[in-house]
Amino acid sequence: MSQFALLGRRRFAPFFWTQALGAFNDSAFRNAMVMLAAFQMGLSDHEVGLYTNLAPALFILPFFLFSATAGQLAEKFEKTRIIRFVKLFEIAAMALAAYGFIGHHLLLLLVVLFMMGIHSTVFGPIKYAILPQALSDTELVGGNGLVEMGTQMAILIGMVAGNALMLIAGIGPHFSAALTIGVAIVGYLASRFIPPAPATAPHLKFSWNPFTETVRVLRITREDHAVFNAVLGISWFWFFGTVLVAQLPLYTRVNLGGDGSVNTLVLTLFSIGTGVGALLCEKMSCKRVEIGLVPLGAFGLTAFGVDLFLARPGAAPLRGLDWLAFLHVAGSLRIVLDLTLIGVFAGFYVVPLFAFVQARTLRDRLSRVIAGNNILNALLIVIASVFGLALDTLGFGAPQIFLVAALLNVIVAVYIFTLVPEFLMRFITWVLVNTLYRIRVDGMQNLPEEGPALLVCNHVSFMDPLILMANLRRPARFVMYYKIFRIPVLHFVFKTAKAIPIAGLKEDPAILHRAFEEVDAALAEGELVCIFPEGGLTKDGQIARFRPGVEKILQRRPVPVVPMALRGLWGSVWSRRDSMLRRARLPRRFRARVELVVDAPKPAAQVDTAVLQDRVEVLRGDMA
Structure with missing residues (x-):
């Protein structure tokens, strides 16, 4: 059975659309908020920079504060009920966002952004823990691939929609408000069709202390050596991706000579590539959890990351190009190929790791392991942001930062594969x-x-x-x-x-x-x-x-x-x-x-x- 057949199964399809609509709304809201602050409120460059740098921190903060609690919730209680409460919470958040959009209340929108961070924090452990309950072992890789593809496409479409609607003269905030509330309601309705997913640890003793529980969750995450190193691999993926994506706007303007449409094209290529790579994992692994694809993915990230630096290390000879003009410039197709293949190999890298964690972790602690994974992911995202800013301060351009990240990827991959030789062994066997x-x-x-x-x-x-x-x-x-x-x-x-x-x-x-x-x-x-x-x-x-x-x-x-x-x-x-x-x-x-x-x-x-x-x-x- 093809993995796409899962989209016709009730045990998977309602969850898939609930997850995709949530990812869309999160992306649409964040991008609409940035467009409002940058182009519609008459703020100074300093004020815009302050808000746009504060926004990611506010979104990430709940992952540190509440991931451990979210992991407990997902273990102790029936997961579908929690999903529905999360979607109702999203509707309330988007109602506040609508008031903030229309009234230009930027501080209120930052509060909503924090709320959406809580939304993602609580949904995260359920997102990956519910799949092993709904899918068979042979469907796990395909299901993860579909979820990753759906997430990437939803984020991309949400970004385009959020940017485009907010920039409509005069009525952009109203359209943005209507869109985000409408999508939140549809997401809740989709969640009503998700079959029950029973609690995996109903007798778990719940702890409300986020600090002691965070320590406990991280300890549980470390208990299985191979699983913990897979979690480290996933966190490194977020580091690498954060460094890459953070440089793309500057890379687009300075090195590609493009306007906003080229930036959208670049993000589209990366997202489509990741989605394609995620979908190919099932076919390449013959429906098994094949961690032999992880070294292949790591190799591709480095190879095409280095080539992206070599393709255009200096400033573009022309400026202000739209996406069509950019494609006709000599050397652009090589850059297009590099960006797409970085996405494809990112899919090869991360989807088997998630499936491996799901397959190798006991069901009564999987949600907490995913929560530990999310905490480490958030930490690596923050470190990646600081890393990128530090290299920028030292005078590194975007291509040079791509090169450094690609070379660091070799070191990290060798370290992980040395700690867990099973990854490299499976790669040799698979090849x-x-x-x-x-x-x-x-x-x-x-x-x-x-x-x-x-x-x-x-x-x-x-x-x-x-x-x-x-x-x-x-x-x-x-x-x-x-x-x-x-x-x-x-x-x-x-x-x-x-x-x-x-x-x-x-x-x-x-x-x-x-x-x-x-x-x-x-x-x-x-x-x-x-x-x-x-x-x-x-x-x-x-x-x-x-x-x-x-x-x-x-x-x-x-x-x-x-x-x-x-x-x-x-x-x-x-x-x-x-x-x-x-x-x-x-x-x-x-x-x-x-x-x-x-x-x-x-x-x-x-x-x-x-x-x-x-x-x-x-x-x-x-x-x-």
Whole structure:
């Protein structure tokens, strides 16, 4: 099913439109307020600068003050009711904004801006915690991609609408007031159709102290090492994006020589790129939470950030260009491509991180982890603003700031991927598997969602463990021949994936004994363990006799057994049909079509070596 089919499902569509309309209204209100202050109230440049710099601080402040409280609310109470109260709060805020627009009460509008910050603070933990309740694991990446795309498009359209309506001579404030109130009401009506989302921690002891609870939420966020580093990655994304977007108005005027329409074009390119990247995540990850896309996204942010600096490092030769004239200037298409691809790779970067946090965090604390994420995001946004101002004070132009941010991205990415090698391991696996094969998976719903299980599969090529790693919904521990485990480059992948090396009894009894101990320990911890019972690669494309190691494992730890079969690998890259030792060329079936078939789990008492071999042979069929 395509991710767009979710827009026709009640469990997703009402939430999607509620979220998108809220993002639209937030953007439209903020931009209308800026246009009112800058062009309709006769304020001095100093006064305009004061208000426009104060506005972001007021919007961010509630994230520091109330995120922890919002996380508790989302855990303890039914989420849909909270969403409806938040949307009613938005209607009240927009009613005050209407009075402020029409009466030119800028201080009142700043109060409303603070209220909208509270609105976003309370909605944030619900926004990402409700998706795992409404969507299956295979829909999580697609759902996050749609939400990210919808948010980007809503912010962009809201910005254009807020700017354009407020600048209508004489009646701009009235139109802006009508728009924001109307959208808030429609958003509330959409929220009425969101299905119930039960509390995940109804017995949670609520704390009203925002300071002690903030410390507690951040402590919870740090408990899972991998999740916390994913949160740091998301926060870095907001730092990078804040630095980039803050420089765009000056970059547009000085380096691109454009007017306001070019600034709108630049923001549009970035937003569309991010939306496209978010949507592509589902297809590129084959509906799995594929954190291997994160290093790809980080690479793209740096590569195209550096190229954006190289494309136009100095001032534009012409000034006052509209968007159409700008597109006809030499070198402009390169800048257009850079801005769009920065957005695309931003989508590759942030969507898998959000999905990873949702998938790896326990449901009864996910909202609080998202709240901790929002606190850190707000902190990094403030730091990014100070960082940009500091570089500007030092005389850096917008292109130079882009370059510094792009190079810093390398340092941060290396730091995060060093702390959590799983990100880089998944990237290597994703690149290798998707470069060499075209894979179709059948029966993945048969893989147990939780608890231990022993996976058994036929063994055709050296790439079998990587193919399975890239396609199984849950991490699995692979038992593999110790010499394959030690292959350069792949050794990093296998070690990071906690593969279990094994050897024959005559070859190294110590490795063999240690392997069985590790298998039993992994199953005792509730993990998946995958073995290739043939004990080696097939030499003729047929399934060799299964060895008795399976029975030895099950005698000690009787867990469910999941038969699996790989089809279409014989004769592909690194199978034994073409000897890689005698032929210095790629085998004839590069980019082979491969299938992975997963059967329903079998109770340990009902299987033995012969039964499993027969079942795997049936699953594989004639497609060797």
